[in-house]
Amino acid sequence: MYKNSTRNWWAPPAYTHKLLLIMKLTVLILVAALMQVSAATFGQKLTLKGKNVSVEKVFKAISEQTGYDVIVFTSRFKTSQLIDIDFRDTPLSDVIKALISGTGMTFTIDDKTVIIKEKAPGVPAPKIPDPAVITVTGKVVNEDGSPLAGATVIVKGKSRGVLTNGEGNFTLLDVEEKATLVISFTGYEPIEIQATREPKTVRLKIKVASLDEVVVTNGYQKIERRKLTSAITSVKAADITNPAFFTIDQALEGRIPGLFVLNNSGDIGVSPKIRVRGTSTILGNRDPIWVVDGVVVNDPVGIDPSTINDLDFVNRLGNAISGLKPYDIDQIDVLKDASATALYGVRAANGVIVITTKKGKIGEPVINFDQSTTLTKRPRYTDNNIRLMNSRQRVDYSKDIINSGLEYSGNINYVGYEGALNNLYTGKITYDQFQAQVSQMETMNTDWFGTILKDAISTQNNISVSGGSNKMTYYASVGAATQRGTVRGDKTDQFTALVKLSASLTPRLTWDMTLRGNNQKSDYVAGSVNALSYAYNTSRAVPAFNEDGSLSYYQKFSAGATSASYYKFNILNEMQHSRDLINTSGINLLTDLNVKVSSHLNGTVLLSYGNNNSNDQTVYEENTFYAASLRRSEYGTPAPTTSLMPFGGELKSNQVRNDSYLVRGQLNYDRPIGATSRDNLNVTLGGEISSNTYKGYNIDRRGYLPDRGETYAAIDPVKYPSYAQWANLSDMDIVRDELTNLASAYFSSSYTINDKYIVNFNTRTDFSNKFGSRAKEKFLPTWSVSGRWDIDKDFFKNSESVNMLALKASYGFQGNMLDNQTPNLIIKQGAVDPITQAYYSNIAYYPNPNLKWEKNKEVNIGLDFGFFNNKVQGTVNYFNKTTSDAFLSKEVADINGVPSYVVNSGTVKNRGIEVTLSFTPINNLGPNGKKGGFTWRIDPQLGQVINKLLARSVNSQNVGESNANVYNNYLTGSQIIDGKASNTFYSYHFTGLDHLTGLPTFANNDPSMADKYKGMTLDEVVKEVMVPSGNRVPTVQGGILNVFSYRQFSFSFNMTYSLGSKVRLQKLYSNTVNGIVSSTVSAPLPENNVNLDFVNRWRKPGDEAHTIIPALVGGAAYANTLNLWSTGQSYQYADNIWQMYDNSDARVASGNYLKLRTLNLRYNLSDALTRRLRIKQTSVMFSATNVHTWASKKLEGQDPEQAGFGDNTQLSPRSTYSITLDVSF
């Protein structure tokens, strides 16, 4: 642990240094009083000589020679008396003894401080009236009026002082009238008062941390901001949370430069993707690791890297911190450079986010109640980002299709206009009935958004108690959050509890204990129902309800492997009976015992245990369309023998239990060095072992009867052979059992020279039980060196305008090895061969003897500054991170028996600039920092990451079966391309609509190219037909926070911005996605709604001059468009022109945006009012999120974060409005 450096008590003094010293004294005095450490153990020797010098001067000289401070805690020892001295190589203790001999004083020496005090706190000496001196009495209290025991009261400029007693009272004798008293208490702003005869009550304010004074923690150490050598950004949770954020990761957007947040869904319970300083690995996990109170926390359900790295993966299972309420969080430190993360070893290559939970404060119990209610708005047809037809437009559109002579295939759903028409043609209805039905349809305007979605009201409720004494502080909180999604029925209820105790057991022993628990129940519509996509894509001429209010069903086509049929369908019925229930619960215990071995050395022993359970159950009941399709009969009619699910419904369950523990021992050594103590050595040495287990199983069962005691129907395999075959293949429980053990040692040391220059070295090594780690290369060192130069202390010593200026630099190295790549053959053990009755195994990983470490090197240069009375403060960081020998999966000739293997031939480069600024243009705080004046603070932030990927060996070797994936990888940005940034995506180059047919045309997409393409690899062909469109991940993200306060009001808003990314517009032809063609017309199916863009479509030659929306085609002309000529060739680069159109450069838009992300307006009830109500503090806050987004016009209202890469429509980030009441008793 770092400590404040000791400075000469009388040294010419920046005011702040004195304050720091006083703070330290408080601690020292407490310790000294309790410990009685013998002074003899210290062997400082002095040479002093002088005649008629004041004792005070002698003390000053002692201090200069030894670095020891001398403090007198009594008024009976006059430091002004003049004496003669002559000491030569005399031990310090002897010098002091001589000085105080005969005064009845005693002294102690501890931690570089000599304390002189009365032998026994006896009767005060008889008062000698002196007109110049007075006795000052008073009481020290905190803002709430509770007394502060142990506060220091010192006469300014003198080495005299007292501590307040248990009631906060103090008495200071013999003070010169009008002298200044300095009153201080750890964690509070010190205050100066004038000594007067009247008793005084002094109210201390809790210290508000500014950019300069924050103590940052990296999980292992607490470091003062001004001693920091690495790139760490710290924020207080209270400054960034908003009632609409149910987990802290959502609140980080635009608040940490260099940390990019990518929201791919506005749904509840979806964890955003986070990237710290770009993408630095290709095959490994790209997420940062989370640390809570010093312990790395794991995902409740381990998900493999390729899934978690997929930008289109919507993670509802939650991440490591899903169980932690933002309310319970005190501070977040984001460790960015190699020096900051070195103590976490190889796992930390993607950054570390350290969360510190709240702890109790000394004082009377404070009960805080915090309640917020949040309204989340659902999408509406009137929203400017919804461009869908109403039912009249839709019916007209259908008429247009029919009148154009376009035909559907046989397997469409006969609903809407087409349904009525079909009934007319087949004689089921008369023409009059048809007319009536059509006119009814035209005005139907089913509100699908209103039917499927709703405005959701969520709440967060928290109660906490905190307080404590010198011996023990406590913080306990319970929270309940009820989160409701905009999809009807989607909800998450979360209950959390946190208890934190900090106790000083003995003067040498302190103990911290934290217990966290959480339980979360989520209930969603099963993902396969795609309720949201249905709301977006369903025609408003299709009814949701009958006139009598019952659900309106239509016959929906179900394609089976060998049979096809129609079953009745209504989305509401489907939603109600197809549920995905996710239940997670966790408990975490942490205890930390700290022993002070000596004044310079302390040791900690930390134990942590965590248990997380997660159960994800998907149930389809027997009355759903899903069940009917499997049963192959309508609900209520007997199943045929070909049925895949003759009775009941389906239950899929995935259960995971995660256990982890950690034991850590750590020694901290901190010692000032040199005569003036301006040097300092700090060493931390530690070791830890941690273990993490995932156990679980997956089941998939049919015949489930949830309403009949949750039993299963017995199904006769002989009668239902199809079911039996399915059961044989799929009805197998998959058991999961993973154990990761890690033993690690780490070392950190820093040396401060002359209080201005700091040099730091960190290193760590891990040993793990991971299977297939290379035995010889298990030693994976991670190390960093960093330094800091406080320029202001050299060049701007007395400057008014430059308050702080410091240069930081760091360099770090991490070596990384991939699992399962060894010089040995690794096999996957299988079951028993049915014929030979012998066990069999398969080759899991070929030997890879030549694989080397992936090397990650990072340079960081930063400048911390504070100008003009700290009205302008900030940090600028430049970083350059290079991953060389990066692992790449390389395709090799199939003659090797494997399609690909891992080589070290990638280079990933990330560099960028991060800027954090804080301006306080107006600061009219009232006297003593009282509320009242007008203040305005503006904090702009900028984080830039430029990513580049050099892949030496990707020699375009993608051929054969993986074709479909490869060109899709180009389209979705997951292909690794030499010289391009990762996540660069490609698009077909749209060259306008054909003059004669109105069909889209694309560059270099012509059968005449066949000869040319034949000899080319797919990658070469792709580069002919596609053009790079840009990157899915922005290069710059940041935010601008504005805070205004005036009297009882405070108002803040944060604008976040993102630059440099590109997105696709939502697909127009989703019915031809991935070659699954569900229609025989390039038009939507009867039940689908249509984008308003289609109104402007090509209708006649010449239209191509002013529209890029293709014509409608059907029948043979349409069928011809479905098989692109390159299909089946080794260089196939597309499915068909409709898929090409959706993925063309004409449908790419800029993803840049400026968003009014959060807005808070808070009103604090006046002190007078709160006192009358007998409460300590009350505030009411109105807040909003995602209020408005400014983005490219081409998006036509589509949210720039709602990229049209995936097949399903995802909810755009929603606007929310909240009201919060916060009361402290």
Next chain:
Amino acid sequence: MRKAFIYIGIWCMAFTLTGCKKFLEEQSQDLAYADTWQKMDEVMQGEVYMKHFTTPPSTSFKESGTAVYFPWLNAMDDDITEFVSAPYYIDNRDDVFGFYTWQSNPCVDKTFLPYVDDTWPKVYKSINAANIMIYQAGQLHDNPEQLKRIRGEALFLRAYYYFYLVNTYAQAYNKQTAKTDMGVPLKTTEFVEDKFFTRSTVDSVYQQMLVDLDASEKCLTGLTPSSIYYANVDAVNLLQSRIYLYMQSWEEAITAADKVIARRPTLSSLTNYKPLTSFFSRDNPEAIFNEGGNAMVYLMGDGLTKSFQASPALMNLYETSDLRRTAYFETDAAGKVRYTKMYRSRANNVFPTEIFSDNYFLRNAEAYLNKAEAASMLGRTADANAAVNTLRQSRFDPSTFVPVNYSGAQLVSFVRDERRRELCFEGHRWFDLKRYAVNTAYPFTTTIVHNYSDVSYGASPFLKASLVLQPGDPDYLVPIPLDAITFNQGALKQNPARQNRTF
């Protein structure tokens, strides 16, 4: 106090050091190193041997693709012809359409849309697994006896797979040109080679097979095979005799065949054949070795109205008293002469739980035929006639059996026909046709005609195309998969272009 800390420190260190080893022991749910001979044996079962076959799912060998190697090998020769009688939604010819009709790219469906044939990568996967096992057997020392056996099995299998590769994708072994003819890429290293592969010559592939088989023979000699699912010395010698036969090294072919016959003389007497059973079985005294699946049971499945049957040319070779007519074939209700060496029938409700391989069921009958052919080519008429007669004796009822006694060209021709009668649909005929054409003595060529018909409801079948394969046609070489050619960027040469036979 300080002492106490030192003691605690020492205790902690001691605890950590002793506990560490166990704590950091590598752990995985299902992964392991192949560091014992037992685990190597498991890998042999899982990766080097072809998959065994149980109840086939339904109507296409593609549903069990991983078990079936070179499934189209019997679809190209003159023993097979189509059978079309009535429309049906399943057309069993689809799986091998492009091979049956000798398309320029045989991996196309009946609409000429190409698909990716997995044979090439699958065989190389097995070869590489064998490479690793051969290497690994030299690295381990836990049980030298067993490791030697495993090494012998892996060497045999590597040669076996190269035999099929080189004869499918390259020219038959031609004594004059084998040293320059393009064979297939030879890869015998145990590690991944990141390079563009070229084709080794036919001769070097053959030499590699001989080297491997010699080494394998040394490893396996004297061991008693535990079952027909493990490679054994009889299989090694049988393959040796086959390879020498292909190389026209007649003496060596006889020597190797004699080794098999000496140890395994017993033939299966077809007089004991029971109807509705498989000739291929575990108990067949001829059985030496079996691995992999069976495509023939699909291609000639019973009751199917659009599939294949044995060609009249083949059936006409059998004398009426030849018991193989009924043991190897059956005429189903629709009039189709179908393959039944592996008997599976819907009509008779026979669904065996174990399906023996079509092409990879090695048996000693071949040794007699190899010997007979080599002897006849050398002019050792007596030896040749003796070998043929020994075989034929077990294929006829004693009452009807008449020994043969031919010589010269007549003998060669009779032995070749006998080979066809005996080994039909076991993956021999196509290769035999290729090598007969390059035999220095008694070369033989023939013209093959494959008809392709279709049928509509209520109408009789009509001929859509009649395809002819002339002697020396480039279509005798199966093209190397396009993926492999493209991937290796010119280093890997394709076979001469084949005819366009689209219709």
